[in-house]
Amino acid sequence: MPSEDLRVDVGAIERSLSEIWRNQNRDEAVTRAALWNVIAHTCTSDEHANAAEVLCEASASVPQRTVIIRSDPRAKAELTSWIGVNCHPINGDKQVCSEEIAIIAGGELVHRVPPLMNSLLIPDMPVAVWWVGDLPHEDEAYVHAMLDPADRLIIDSAAFDSPADLALLTKIAEQTTTAPADLNWVRLEEWRLAAASIFDAREMRPRLQSVRRIRIVATASSDAPPFGENVGALYFAAWLSVQGGLTAATTDYQFERRLHTRGGGIAFVEISFEDGTSATIRRDRERSVLTSAIDGVERTPEAVTRSLLNRPHELISRQLKQPEADRMLVKSLPAAAQIATRMVR
Amino acid sequence: MPVAAPPVPEVNPLREGLEQERVPEASCLVIFGASGDLTHRKLLPALYSLTHDGLLPAGLTIVGFSRPDYTDDAFRAEIKEACNKYSRTRPVDDAIWENFAKGLFYVKGEFGEAESYVRLKQRLEECDRTRGTGGRRLYYLAVPPAFFPVISDILGSQGMVTDPEKGGPYTRVIIEKPFGHDLASAKELNRVAVTTFRERQVFRIDHYLGKETVQNLLVLRFANGIFEPFWNRQYIDHVQFTVAESIGVEGRGGYFDSAGITRDIVQNHMLQLVSLVAMEPPVAFEADAIRDEKVKVIRALRSLPVERQTEFVVRGQYGEGSALGEKAVGYRNEPSVPPESRTETFVAIKAFVDNWRWADVPFYIRAGKRMPKRVTDISIHFRPAPNPLFRRVPGVRVQPNILAIRIQPDEGISLKFDSKVPGPAVRSAPVTMEFRYATSFGGEPPEAYERLLLETMLGDSTLFARRDEVEAAWAWLDPLLAAWAGDGEPALYPAGTWGPPEADLLLERDGRRWRRP
CATH class of the missing domain: 3.30.360.10 (Dihydrodipicolinate Reductase; domain 2)
Structure with a gap:
């Protein structure tokens, strides 16, 4: 549960947080905990409120110091801050509490945000920057300043508006020490599990190299959906190609759209092999599972993969629970950017 | 010149980066003492939770073996109730359960009666044909130690144990403590074990290690x-x-x-x-x-x-x-x-x-x-x-x-x-x-049992x-x-x-x- 936020002087944030802890009721069993410094970068008040809610929920499973920044160069020049505490019960009578700091910066004062943010990090704890919304690829310098202390950059490529965002993410992965993490990629985990289950049987493994066509049907919110709605399907195709050792010369990629109120999710995958047989993965929304089946192989029963919970705080928590960079995303990013370029052409 | 087939990758490359990078191959797990408390409270709830989390292969087949008379469906119904009560991932998810239950069977039998094992063997071979278990066997002895020599003898004499030295699909046996009552009885138990199995086929469970x-x-x-x-x-x-x-x-x-x-x-x-x-x-x-x-x-x-x-x-x-x-x-x-x-x-x-x-x-x-x-x-x-x-x-x-x-x-x-x-x-x-x-x-x-069962299927004996x-x-x-x-x-x-x-x-x-x- 979040506490009432307290407006404090920017220069007195740490001191004010210490006072909050000192004034805790000593009769209550409260543990102050943090495994991460998580900084949410937002631009609007809606994004700010949403990020605060998501990170409050995420702190129940990954205790963290949360810093939420609303930075808008077009707003009036100001720099203000609030502090609060998010507490969650564990084991009945105990509570684990995480700190939350909110910073609102406008006008030219936005340039004071990166050093202020640096001063608020708990030492020796990793730093994740969650960039809410689209990555401003047109202002790379600002992005890099914000990412300077970051071990991880969390984005949601569903919000990307152009292949240039994907290219910037690839560049960050290749040229900086900040490991990218994409909530859109985390949403694919159930599809990756379902695809992997097709090739678990020893006799199926060599067939991975004989894939000739990957057909992905994804939902789209309109006939001309925003770029971000394509990224899930691009990632899936890229991952399968990279891990299966497939090339554009031997593999045909087919992306199809199915109109749906919520675009961007994969609905069906067909993997066709050299011998004319195929494997399919389909989502069964009613039963909340994905089922994988292989044509012509009767000895292997259908695999059922549980749909994973994909609410934003669960996606963030799953990312933060991974101690290391997601090497599969890093491996798949260049291939996804490449396929995206071909798609645009 | 004939073209050599590409080598089969030892691990599934699509598992890389997923929570469980190695998933065991489909096998038949036979639980001796399937009507007992351990099976209901620990083993099957653990297997269900592993399935729920996507850590087991689609073809995994579990065959309960014990004295009471159950049909497959009656056994499934009882196990579903147990999973609803004891599994970490309770309540049971119907879609996952439905698929899990398709691989759950029961054979009525006496531990000391060779004929029962003939029926068991037939059922296992049928699973090999229909579920892709490829002759791989895990025998879980959730029974008092006195039955261990009897069961392992009959498994051996019925040709239900493969020798890893000769290649082919694996057979593993999992035994529960107590591993004997004293040094002499422990040595005897171990001697009996290696007349039918090799030491690397024997997995002695101490659930603390899980x-x-x-x-x-x-x-x-x-x-x-x-x-x-x-x-x-x-x-x-x-x-x-x-x-x-x-x-x-x-x-x-x-x-x-x-x-x-x-x-x-x-x-x-x-x-x-x-x-x-x-x-x-x-x-x-x-x-x-x-x-x-x-x-x-x-x-x-x-x-x-x-x-x-x-x-x-x-x-x-x-x-x-x-x-x-x-x-x-x-x-x-x-x-x-x-x-x-x-x-x-x-x-x-x-x-x-x-x-x-x-x-x-x-x-x-x-x-x-x-x-x-x-x-x-x-x-x-x-x-x-x-x-x-x-x-x-x-x-x-x-x-x-x-x-x-x-x-x-x-x-x-x-x-x-x-x-x-x-x-x-x-x-x-x-x-x-x-x-x-x-x-x-x-x-x-x-x-602990989830981890230990998974490790047995993967053949890793570190925790045993x-x-x-x-x-x-x-x-x-x-x-x-x-x-x-x-x-x-x-x-x-x-x-x-x-x-x-x-x-x-x-x-x-x-x-x-x-x-x-």
Whole structure:
């Protein structure tokens, strides 16, 4: 549960947080905990409120110091801050509490945000920057300043508006020490599990190299959906190609759209092999599972993969629970950017 | 020239980066004793949870084998109820269950009747044809140890066991403790095992090794640079191990009275903990490398001098008292326990690991039933700092640092150290730095059986007791158990206390005391 936020002087944030802890009721069993410094970068008040809610929920499973920044160069020049505490019960009578700091910066004062943010990090704890919304690829310098202390950059490529965002993410992965993490990629985990289950049987493994066509049907919110709605399907195709050792010369990629109120999710995958047989993965929304089946192989029963919970705080928590960079995303990013370029052409 | 087929990748490349990078191949798991408590409370709920989390292959097939008459559907219905009650991932998800249940079968049979095995074999071969299990077999013996020779003999004679030396699909057998009653019976059990199976096909389950906190002992010691330099006789004064249960024998009076706490807990769980705390760094993170080091510790345990056992060992038995606020009967009044029983429900041992690292460092071990609470705890007591600086400062009492590892419940690690009490006077007080799994990682860790079943399917025996470990543990305890069989009475302690006063004396004589876990 979040506490009432307290407006404090920017220069007195740490001191004010210490006072909050000192004034805790000593009769209550409260543990102050943090495994991460998580900084949410937002631009609007809606994004700010949403990020605060998501990170409050995420702190129940990954205790963290949360810093939420609303930075808008077009707003009036100001720099203000609030502090609060998010507490969650564990084991009945105990509570684990995480700190939350909110910073609102406008006008030219936005340039004071990166050093202020640096001063608020708990030492020796990793730093994740969650960039809410689209990555401003047109202002790379600002992005890099914000990412300077970051071990991880969390984005949601569903919000990307152009292949240039994907290219910037690839560049960050290749040229900086900040490991990218994409909530859109985390949403694919159930599809990756379902695809992997097709090739678990020893006799199926060599067939991975004989894939000739990957057909992905994804939902789209309109006939001309925003770029971000394509990224899930691009990632899936890229991952399968990279891990299966497939090339554009031997593999045909087919992306199809199915109109749906919520675009961007994969609905069906067909993997066709050299011998004319195929494997399919389909989502069964009613039963909340994905089922994988292989044509012509009767000895292997259908695999059922549980749909994973994909609410934003669960996606963030799953990312933060991974101690290391997601090497599969890093491996798949260049291939996804490449396929995206071909798609645009 | 014919083109050679590409080699089959050893692992599925699409599993890379997923939570479980290796998924076992589909196999038939036969549970002997499928109608029993262990199957219902632990094994099948664990298998269901693994399936729920996508960690098992689609074709995994489970065949229950026991005496009662069930149809496949009746067995499934009973197991579904058990999973709804006991699985970590309860309540059961219908879609996952439906698919899991398709691989769940039952064969009625007698453990000692060859004909039953013919039916079982037919069912397994049918599964190979329909579910892609490829002749791979896991036999889980959730049965009393007396049935082990019978079952393994018939499995062998019916051609249901493959020899790994000859290649082909694997056969593995999983057995539950007790691994014998003493050294002789353990050796006999092991001899029987290797007439049908090779040692690497035998997986002896000690469920303590499946616990996250027990596995964390290796990470704590060998992945953190700060601990290992201090992990020896130069810096450690002594080590304490406590396995306490608040319950009594809970309907197991007959079995427990023939075993006692030393056989039930110390021979297996506690000596596993001792070996993990005291072992040298293994040369590799591999099953045999780790078990080689563990067995060296057990072999290095100094023989307990039976003729002077009161200096090293205390055995106790609970009398009437109260536990967790309820009146508790004495052990001898428990159902199925003879009124004149001399079986120990508490034991405390002062042990020494006679090697270079641990020479003369006491390892105090205690295990008991009907103690104030259920707790398993290891504490490393460091030598105190030399005290000249604060000797004449009245407010400072230099106390030893303690690293406490809580195995269960509320798993975690804490470090106790002294700190100055704020204020003008120089006064010190002990404070603790705490790490709790639930606080840092949230959620429930997987059940020990989940991990152990998965490892068996993957063929990794790191978390299982090896034959020589089991025999070395019995060899250390055998003289003591033999002496107890002869004469002497356990000291009485009231239910709900930390054991008889003699257990406190055992440490007080050394100028130490039990840590209250």
